[in-house]
Amino acid sequence: MTQEELFKVLVAHCKEYGFIFPSSEIYDGLAAVYDYGQLGVELKNNIKRYWWEAMTRLNENVVGIDSCVFMHPKVWVASGHVAAFNDPLIDNKDSKKRYRADVLIEDYLAKIEEKMNKEVAKGKKRFGEAFDEAQFRATNPNILREKAKYDEVHSRYVAAEESNDLKALKQIIEDCEIVCPISGTKNWTDVRQFNLMFSTAISNTGESDDKIYLRPETAQGIFVDYLNVQKTGRMKIPFGIAQIGKAFRNEIVARQFIFRMREFEQMEMEFFVRPGTEMEWFKKWKETRLKWHVNLGMGAENYRFHDHEKLAHYANAATDIEFNFPFGFKELEGIHSRTDFDLSNHAKLSGRKIQYFDSETGESYTPYCVETSIGLDRMFLAVLSHSYKVEELENGESRVVLSIPAPLAPIKVAVLPLLKKNGLPELAQEVVNELKYDFAYQYDEKDSIGRRYRRQDAIGTPFCVTVDMESLEDHCVTVRDRDTMEQVRVPIAELHAMIDKKVNMSNLLRNL
Ligand code: GAP
Numbered sequence: 001m002t003q004e005e006l007f008k009v010l011v012a013h014c015k016e017y018g019f020i021f022p023s024s025e026i027y028d029g030l031a032a033v034y035d036y037g038q039l040g041v042e043l044k045n046n047i048k049r050y051w052w053e054a055m056t057r058l059n060e061n062v063v064g065i066d067s068c069v070f071m072h073p074k075v076w077v078a079s080g081h082v083a084a085f086n087d088p089l090i091d092n093k094d095s096k097k098r099y100r101a102d103v104l105i106e107d108y109l110a111k112i113e114e115k116m117n118k119e120v121a122k123g124k125k126r127f128g129e130a131f132d133e134a135q136f137r138a139t140n141p142n143i144l145r146e147k148a149k150y151d152e153v154h155s156r157y158v159a160a161e162e163s164n165d166l167k168a169l170k171q172i173i174e175d176c177e178i179v180c181p182i183s184g185t186k187n188w189t190d191v192r193q194f195n196l197m198f199s200t201a202i203s204n205t206g207e208s209d210d211k212i213y214l215r216p217e218t219a220q221g222i223f224v225d226y227l228n229v230q231k232t233g234r235m236k237i238p239f240g241i242a243q244i245g246k247a248f249r250n251e252i253v254a255r256q257f258i259f260r261m262r263e264f265e266q267m268e269m270e271f272f273v274r275p276g277t278e279m280e281w282f283k284k285w286k287e288t289r290l291k292w293h294v295n296l297g298m299g300a301e302n303y304r305f306h307d308h309e310k311l312a313h314y315a316n317a318a319t320d321i322e323f324n325f326p327f328g329f330k331e332l333e334g335i336h337s338r339t340d341f342d343l344s345n346h347a348k349l350s351g352r353k354i355q356y357f358d359s360e361t362g363e364s365y366t367p368y369c370v371e372t373s374i375g376l377d378r379m380f381l382a383v384l385s386h387s388y389k390v391e392e393l394e395n396g397e398s399r400v401v402l403s404i405p406a407p408l409a410p411i412k413v414a415v416l417p418l419l420k421k422n423g424l425p426e427l428a429q430e431v432v433n434e435l436k437y438d439f440a441y442q443y444d445e446k447d448s449i450g451r452r453y454r455r456q457d458a459i460g461t462p463f464c465v466t467v468d469m470e471s472l473e474d475h476c477v478t479v480r481d482r483d484t485m486e487q488v489r490v491p492i493a494e495l496h497a498m499i500d501k502k503v504n505m506s507n508l509l510r511n512l
Contacts, residue, residue: 001390007326010388011257013400017459019043019384019410020258032251032262039459040380042410042440044265046505047379048244050408051267053509054292055242062240062269063233067221069246075220076197076213078345080313085216086193088169089252092180093187100252101169101191104178105157112150116143162310166191196249198262214248219371221245222270223342227354230272237356237367238281240271244376256327258377265376272356272367275340281370282317282337289333289372290321295511296405298386304329314341321374323382332382333374340366383408387460402460403483407505411461412439416452418468420445428467431477431492439499457482463499 001009014020018037022029036044056064076082088101120143123136137143153176160168170191179186198214215221222241229241244267251260258264273281286305294300301324308318317337322329343366347354355364387402406412415431417424425445435441442461444452449466456464464480471477477495480487490498501507 003326003328006388007257007385010326010385013388013458014040014257014384032255032260034258034261034377039410043383043404043408044376044380046408046410047376047383048267049505050508051292051374051376051379052242052244053505054512055240055269058509058512059240061235061238062242062271063229063235064242064244065222065225065229066245067218067225067243069215069248070202070212071215071220071224073212074349075224075346076216078349079220079223079342080345081197081213081216082195084313085196087196087252088166088191089194090170090173090191091189092183092185093189094185095180095183097180097182098252099180101166101173102157102161105153105169105172105176108176108178109150109154109157112146112153116146116150119143119146158309166193194250194252196251198248198250215246216249217247217373218243218245218266218268219270219373220342222268223346223369226270226272226343227352230356237358238271238273238277240269242267242269244268258381259325259327259330261377266373267376267379268371268373270338271370271372273370274358275365275368278337278339278368278370279317282335285370285372286319286335289335289374291512293321293323293332295508296383296408298382298405302386303332306331312336314338323378325381326385332378333372336371336373338369338371340368342369343367399454399457401457401482404460405508406462406503407508409460409462409503410440411442411456411459412503413463413465413499414442414444414452414456414461416443416449416464416466417445418449418466422469423472424467424469427471431465431467431495434492434496435499438496439503453480462502465495 017039019040021035021037023033023035024030052064055062089098090101090104091098119140120133120136123140124131153172156168156172160172170188173188174186177186197216199211200214201210202212203210222243226241229235230239245265246263247266248263251262271281271285290303293303304322306320306322308320311318315336316339319335320331321333321335323332343354347366354366356367357364383404384402387404389401389403390398391401392398413435415428415435417428428443432441432443442456444455446452453464460482462482466478466480468478475493476489476491478487479490479495479498
């Protein structure tokens with residue numbers, strides 16, 4: 001199965017097992033908007049808990065808030081979003097489809113890279129053991145030709161992006177003869193800027209047009225509450241404010257499932273520091289956040305940093321933590337050193353003094369800020385795409401298993417009476433009563449035990465507990481491990497401790 005096919009299968013699996021549904025599906029859905037189903041919400045809540053507790057419990061100087069989606073319209077003027085939160089868009093006149101000009105060019109560049117990689121793969125096949133990839137890339141005429149093309153387009157693209165030159169973007173699209181994937185034509189409009197914020201109306205802001213925005217990031221809620229939290233929490237710099245919440249963006253390139261949505265959730269933390277120390281903290285938070293990811297056991301090789309060449313208007317350093325999704329390494333989390341941009345601009349526009357008074361030195365200053373910002377939905381996709389496996393079994397059958405890190409698994413244990421009679425359901429209910437206060441569980445008495453195991457594998461349940469006739473005598477049950485499929489006999493009295501050891505979130509947090 002190619003990675004692309006695997007991704008399609010994963011999307012179907014998410015729907016079939018109640019993880020994710022297209023929003024308003026009975027009306028044919030709404031592009032780039034998805035609902036989380038009965039298992040999806042459990043997994044999502046577990047990811048949130050892992051993040052929230054790592055941030056606010058393991059760091060004495062980080063506290064959490066929950067600010068609103070609606071904010072005063074001036075917030076988005078101060079933050080720069082009204083003026084600069086834009087994507088360059090282009091329309092194809094024949095298909096009437098709209099595209100992001102930068103994405104069309106990036107896709108074109110990705111295709112050239114793919115061609116070069118195919119050439120390398122052919123070389124590897126031809127030369128076998130003796131193959132020297134570096135030398136092949138430096139000498140193969142086909143690769144050299146493609147590389148020259150790539151470098152030329154890439155440098156023009158970077159220059160156009162840096163100078164915000166929309167005409168130059170259009171020129172690249174024309175020169176590269178990029179066609180619309182729907183109509184197949186090169187009949188393009190000019191490139192225009194398009195603001196990504198959704199707006200609605202409210203009747204009591206005092207602004208003439210009453211227009212307000214749905215927040216495109218949760219961070220601004222933290223900045224405008226900075227003074228309240230610092231004062232009421234008696235917070236001393238350095239300190240952080242964390243928040244989990246919805247954000248909204250009118251994304252034009254809405255594809256790749258929950259990777260790029262119009263309504264999504266962010267987990268953001270703004271860490272306020274003394275000016276001049278921000279690079280130290282930037283480095284520290286990069287390390288801390290990578291450790292948080294790797295701690296889940298999904299393979300250190302599946303993460304990498306990608307430092308930004310072009311910095312956002314508010315940043316003096318920025319990096320992404322990229323994850324190896326089925327469609328390649330892509331941004332999962334952003335870490336930005338945002339300077340004093342946000343607090344200073346809010347101070348200017350609100351007319352309030354937003355500063356920190358250092359009682360030890362007697363100085364007042366506007367703190368600098370280091371931000372960590374991760375998309376909850378992207379994290380969900382990272383966990384699911386990494387966990388989805390089709391395994392061949394010894395008996396010639398195959399199974400689909402989600403090897404979700406156990407503390408994040410939506411259901412921790414399934415309790416399965418072998419028969420629907422002879423007192424087994426009653427004993428199984430006793431087992432449920434032992435476990436249900438601490439673990440999300442499913443009780444299942446339908447179908448053969450093999451089919452019940454398969455159902456639990458497909459939703460990533462770490463333990464299946466089978467109650468059989470012997471259990472009535474010896475008060476022991478059979479516990480099957482999701483990953484190894486090994487079965488052990490365990491006294492019911494020891495079941496809780498056994499499950500807890502593997503699924504308890506605090507063990508995961510302890511390793512950080
Ligand atoms: N406050 C900084 C900020 O919002 P960003 O890089 O635009 O920075 C942060 O977004 C994270 O939010 C990204 O790394 C990504 O995980 C997630 N994200 C951004 N846009 C998204 C979208 N349309 N759908 C899903 N997740 C998104």
